[in-house]
Amino acid sequence: MITPIIMAGGSGSRLWPLSRTHYPKQFIPLVNDNSMLQNTINRLDKLSKNHPIVICNNEHRFMVAEQLRELDVKNASIILEPIGRNTAPAIALAALQAIGDGRDPLLLVLAADHVITNEEAFIDSVNNAVVAAENGKLVTFGIIPKHPETGYGYIKQGKEVGLGLYNVDSFIEKPNLEKAQEYLKSGFYSWNSGMFLFKASTYLDELKKYNAEIYETCKNAMFSSFSDLDFIRISKEIFEKCPDDSIDYAVMEKTDKAVVLPMDAGWNDIGSWSALWDIHQKDDKGNACRGDVILDSTSNCYIYGQNKLVATLGIDDLVIVETKDAILVANKNKVQDVKNIVNRLKVQNRTEYQKHQEIFRPWGKHEKIADGERYHVKKVIVRPGEKTATQIHYHRAEHWVVVSGTAKVTNGDRTYLITENQSTYIPVGSAHSFENPGKVNLELIEVRTGSYLAEDDIVRIDKDGEGY
Incomplete structure (x- = not known):
């Protein structure tokens, strides 16, 4: 019985301008039409029917929920880290x-932003590790190296313990090129993938033994957690006191239960634009x-090219990435x-x-189209059955035009419907909200006018949808 733990934090700054703090690489379709997170979940179909536990930053919660909804993944647990404290605490919460x-x-335990091109080999490796994990081992999956890589940590394997598994001799930080060449030649080293398989109790027992402060802090944080819509919220006051430590330092380098299973499954952590070039199909x-x-x-x-035609002439060995x-x-x-x-x-x-110009919210999303000194234009999409917060603005008025669908508008003390090619005006100081009562997406154009147009000109009357 396997429960997937998917770590979906991180900012992916080396894949800028596509990956950004509020919209990092794990939520972007980099290798096919699905996001990296969605590919990770789809990869689990033949391994587990248990509901996944996803760990993410508070800022990314709506993207996680929406991408799970797109895959029709129901009843997943989404744990919101109020502050990043590395992998050991994150896995403890899960x-x-x-x-x-x-x-x-x-x-x-999987990262949401890895590529695995040979999914059958991945599934076989996980299945081969099940018996050891059931017997109390902490299994880490090492990647059989193809070249002397200096950007990864390494795992040195010790004595073979059966079924292709080896005791972990040591974990090694990113080496220089000379050392990486030695590791590759020896055949006793693999790249540290950051993927693991173990019983929940085994990990917690070892964490308690070797880093009791992390264990106790996470235990207290989970005890005080509460559900909020689709999410499990952790106390920031408690969790921010937790030590910042990786699972390798906190547990794996200290325990005598660590074993490594070398894997050859076309793994790549997509740490740079050149890594994407490596895995993509190329022309002649x-x-x-x-x-x-x-x-x-x-x-x-x-x-x-995300939005515009990109034309090149007479160039070689370049990366060109166009966003809005x-x-x-x-x-x-030089992409590192x-x-x-x-x-x-x-x-x-x-x-x-x-952030990008497109912003995800629990009710849908909005995207900047144009702005000037006294105006700001957005495209807004509200999903069926969803509603924005009731709110007031004191420095701007708003004009709303329905492009498709039907909007149920609350404007002051009035509630009314507007549909395609109809519009409404929201004066300064009027409490208002928009709801989609229909079966298809509601698409609107919002035009703000006034002397102050920033997002912080907002007073929320209720919390439905959390406004913008």
Whole structure:
């Protein structure tokens, strides 16, 4: 009985401008039409029918819930970390949730942003680890290296214990090139994938033994947790006192129950744009492209066009990524330094490192179309049966035009319906909300006018949908 634990935190800054703080890579369709999170969940179909436990940041909760809804995944537990405290506490929260109903399942711990191209080999590896995990071992999956990689940590395998498993001799930090070449040649090392299989009780017992502070803090945090819509909220006051530590440092490097199972399943953690180029199908000149792209005298490039036609001429070994509000052009051998651009955006207090123009909410989403000194235009989509919060603005008026669907409008003391090609006006100071009573998405155009148009000009009268 396997319960998937999917860690969906992280910012993925090295894949900017597509991946951003409020919309990181795990929620983006990078390799096919599904997001990385959705691919991770789909990969589990042949392994487990148990409801997954997803751990994510509070800021990402609506994207997680929406992407699970798109896959018709029901009854998943979504644990919201109020503050990041690394993998050891995150997994502890999930383990405590998993044993809350009296069961003691095997936990398959996965990151939401990994690519696995050979899913059959992945499933076989997990199945081969089940017996060891049931017998109290903490199984980590090592990736059989294909080249001397300096960007990953390594696991050195010790004595074989059967079924392709080995005792863990040691965990090794990212090596230099010379060491990585030695590791590859020896055949005794694998890349540290950060994937695990173990009984919930085994992990908690070992955590309690080797890092009691993390164990007790997480236990207290889960004891004081509460349900909020689709989410399990953890006390920030308690959890922020938890030590920040990885599962490797807190448990795996100290326990005598750690074993490693080398895996060859086409694994990649997509840590850079060049990694995406590596796994994508390429044309006869080595180019990997997505979107509307025209190439001329171009070779060995990765080109991603999100909204516009991207045309190239006479270039080689470049990464070009186009989004609605930013374009990246980088040498393919320098893409690990994209984080330097992100850091400069932070220093300049620009929003492009944080969010895209499209923002997800519990009731749907909205996207900026245009703005000026005294106006701001958005496209808003409200899902069937959903409703925005009732709210008041003191510095702006709003005009709403229905493009498709039907809107039930509350405007002051009036409630009325408007449908396609109809509009309504919300004056300054009028309490208002929009609801979709229909069976299809409600699409509207919102035009704000006034002297102050920022998002913080809002007073919520109720909490339905949490407004914007």
